[in-house]
Amino acid sequence: xxxxxxxxxxxxxxxxxxxxxGIGGGTFVVPLLVIFLHFPIHQAVAISxxxxxxxxxxxxxxxxxxxxxxxxLGITLxxxxxxxxxxxxxIATFLKGNVIALIFSFVMGFIAYFMYNHKESQAQAPVALAxxxxxxxxxxxxxxxKVDYDVKNLGVGMLISAFAGAFSGMxGIGGGVLKVPAMNxxxxxxxxxxxxxxxxxxxxxxxxxxxxxxxxxxxxxPLFVGLIVIGVVIGSKLSMPIIKKIQPAKIKNIFILFxxxxxxxxxxxxxx
Amino acid sequence: xxxxxxxxxxxxxxxxxxFSMFLFxxxxxxxxxxxxxxxxxxxxxxxxxxxxxxxxxxFFAGIIILMLTPVVRVLFLVFGYFIERDYRFSLIxxxxxxxxxxxxxxxxx
Numbered sequence: 001x002x003x004x005x006x007x008x009x010x011x012x013x014x015x016x017x018x019x020x021x022g023i024g025g026g027t028f029v030v031p032l033l034v035i036f037l038h039f040p041i042h043q044a045v046a047i048s049x050x051x052x053x054x055x056x057x058x059x060x061x062x063x064x065x066x067x068x069x070x071x072x073l074g075i076t077l078x079x080x081x082x083x084x085x086x087x088x089x090x091i092a093t094f095l096k097g098n099v100i101a102l103i104f105s106f107v108m109g110f111i112a113y114f115m116y117n118h119k120e121s122q123a124q125a126p127v128a129l130a131x132x133x134x135x136x137x138x139x140x141x142x143x144x145x146k147v148d149y150d151v152k153n154l155g156v157g158m159l160i161s162a163f164a165g166a167f168s169g170m171x172g173i174g175g176g177v178l179k180v181p182a183m184n185x186x187x188x189x190x191x192x193x194x195x196x197x198x199x200x201x202x203x204x205x206x207x208x209x210x211x212x213x214x215x216x217x218x219x220x221x222p223l224f225v226g227l228i229v230i231g232v233v234i235g236s237k238l239s240m241p242i243i244k245k246i247q248p249a250k251i252k253n254i255f256i257l258f259x260x261x262x263x264x265x266x267x268x269x270x271x272x
Numbered sequence: 273x274x275x276x277x278x279x280x281x282x283x284x285x286x287x288x289x290x291f292s293m294f295l296f297x298x299x300x301x302x303x304x305x306x307x308x309x310x311x312x313x314x315x316x317x318x319x320x321x322x323x324x325x326x327x328x329x330x331f332f333a334g335i336i337i338l339m340l341t342p343v344v345r346v347l348f349l350v351f352g353y354f355i356e357r358d359y360r361f362s363l364i365x366x367x368x369x370x371x372x373x374x375x376x377x378x379x380x381x
Contacts, residue, residue, distance in 0.1 A: 203345070
């Protein structure tokens, strides 16, 4: 009974933290399970990937319905993220747990640094040049107008997506923290479309990795998986009204400190 | 009614998540009545376990449905773009679908 409550709570906390920072629950599931509940890291990564599929799918559903997601861009970049995820998770099954913990701590440190320095970029100037097959438009409620855009430098987007996929498969994170800025900076996609499209891809990417872990028998206790997944979904839904009430920017630094703390704990796990 | 690929995909993702959440909740209720440490390795065993109200089988079924949700979504994109006569993206979706099938095959073997 106590165990059920604890696992649900872990999931809810991961979902809330991830949503408030805008980086998805996955970044928190692995360190919370490994540091506080002493889970073997491979099992934690497998659980995290499955919870990512749930949160990505439920958020993606709304974004696809509202036509914010660029599905054509998403499915094209998925060619790279899924191959990357298969490679990443396959490599991870050969690596020792402490090596993965070390890689995780470095990636978390990078995410914390990135979140600290990150400035919300506003919508791009509309692109009025020759349109590619990926060009799109969406209605921006904040600006109260339709925004047209085109997709540039697809090759760079593919390359970064492949790396994001590999990290996702290896560490059980979504990889949006890599893809969203890349799509915005290199592909010239408005930030809202980039975030929605990245989220759309994350579910498929996580599934590609999850099948490898599933097949290798890392999903040992389905009760734990189910409880954490329910927790993460509840957590990310709970955070929606919280985000509207408080200014996420104000509490961002507290979460960044927590992220740094988790990175240090993972580093200690790795060198032990 | 005009075919809308966005509505179709949004609906598929929603159904997948809610169906697996429903199974997880059923499994939690089952686990109050029955303790099980069974680990399932075949699809047939899971179906049998579902019938016997084995909590672990129900949890596994929820996990598998969740993992298959993105795969089904990609498959429907293949058909959706085909219906829209957008053959290029139908082909790209088909390639992603085969990569996922490869991942399932690769994971099991």
